[in-house]
Amino acid sequence: MPALEFRNATEADMPFLIALRNATMSEHLARVNAARDDAAQLARVQALFEHARIVSMNGQDIGLLKAYKEATRWYIAQIQIAPEFQRRGLGRAIIENVLNQASRDQLPTALKVLTGNPARRLYEALGFREVSREGVDHLMVCPPRPDPFPASA
Template sequence: MNDAIRLRAATPADEPFLIRLRKLTMTAHLERAGEPVDDESHRLRARSNLHIAQIVCCNGEDIGLIKLVRSETGWHLQQLQILPAYQGRGIGTEVIRAMLAEARKARVTVSLNVLHGNPAVHLYERLGFQVTGQTSIELNMTCRP
């Protein structure tokens, strides 16, 4: 990854940032999907799998989050969120490419779910993910090594 972009382990002290990040990046998509957007729902999702959460930092500033669930049979990109002010700069692309390079070395498939209407689907497609299924609210996507 670019020297300006780093990942660090999230801690409980990051919760206020994670809630703000989630609200800024996900509220509109969740509303469109009919999913809850109240403060408690955001808080619970931010706390979910905090032990695997990594904060994306750019020049020492916290700007995003990645949660990657790893198993021997495959990896699941549970969340990737970048603050709106930093979107469109290739940071998400760089984080995903680094993760996919690691997955190729481990010879595992990476899966993810993305809400219908979320423009991130175009990023995922560009990076080699293919739609493998869908529900009423989201697409299931997979990238094979």
């Protein structure tokens, strides 16, 4: 798999991020009857923008990751991969990167997924389990993974 690169998002990335959100989320938002007009999409892109990282591969922007460390957990606020790059293991690789960091910090990782979003299968395969539900949002948590290289005693 080609190496993924991450960089901080800037205002110049807004057209890409809006198009990415429309391409990846409109179907899921429509299914749960959530707002998906331009203003709602822009608000979601701008939410937690300080944590927005553009994901690129071979110099091409392919996605978005918003993840950050809180006092008691890591939180994945958004992950989106452009449709033409989906089903290649890229989302899994990005999430595993966050899970590995959280495990080094000995913290669980949380995220929310919309009802009916097929990404839930990936999250479950990675060890996330639903812990609560609020409307159409399902909060899922993955415990820290055991250290694959524990210090010898």
